[in-house]
Amino acid sequence: MPILVALFIRYQYALMGTIAFIFTGILSYLFKKVLFKGLPRPTAFFTNGELTNLISNFDYHTHNSFPSGHTMTAFAMLLFIAFMINKKWFSILAICLAILVALSRVYLLQHFFVDVYVGSILGIISVLIANVIVNRFFVQKYPILQQRLKLKI
Numbered sequence: 001m002p003i004l005v006a007l008f009i010r011y012q013y014a015l016m017g018t019i020a021f022i023f024t025g026i027l028s029y030l031f032k033k034v035l036f037k038g039l040p041r042p043t044a045f046f047t048n049g050e051l052t053n054l055i056s057n058f059d060y061h062t063h064n065s066f067p068s069g070h071t072m073t074a075f076a077m078l079l080f081i082a083f084m085i086n087k088k089w090f091s092i093l094a095i096c097l098a099i100l101v102a103l104s105r106v107y108l109l110q111h112f113f114v115d116v117y118v119g120s121i122l123g124i125i126s127v128l129i130a131n132v133i134v135n136r137f138f139v140q141k142y143p144i145l146q147q148r149l150k151l152k153i
Contacts, residue, residue, distance in 0.1 A: 020130035028069040036066040068119035074101035075123030
C-alpha cells in the first residue's frame with residue numbers, strides 16, 4: 001500500500017520501496033530458511049515449565065526464530081514512509097511504532113530480543129541500501145525520477 005501511494009508522490013520513492021521490500025523478503029528467507037533454519041523460538045526453547053502465563057487459544061510458533069520478519073518489515077516500512085513524509089515529528093512517531101511492533105513480538109513469545117534487534121537493523125539497512133541504489137543507478141540516469149507528479153493526495 002505505501003508503494004502505491006508513493007507512485008503519486010514521487011517515482012523515486014516507489015522504486016525505493018519496491019527494492020527495499022524485495023530485499024527484506026530475500027533477507028528474511030535467507031536467514032530463516034537457509035542460514036538459521038529450525039532455530040527454536042521461546043516457547044520451544046523454554047520447555048521445563050518456565051513459561052506459565054501463556055495466552056490460551058494463541059498459535060505459538062516453535063521454529064525459525066531468527067530474525068524477526070515482522071520487525072524487519074515494520075522498520076523497513078516505517079523508515080520508507082518517513083523518507084516520503086520527511087517530517088521530524090513523523091520520524092519520531094514511526095520509530096515508536098516500529099519499536100512497539102518489536103516489543104509485541106517479544107511479549108507474545110514469538111521471538112527473543114536478539115531476533116527483533118537484528119530484524120530492526122536489517123529492515124533499516126534494506127531501506128538505506130535501496131535508497132543508495134535508486135539514487136546512484138536510477139536517478140542519475142533517468143532525471144524524470146526526480147520530478148514530482150502534479151497529483152496531490
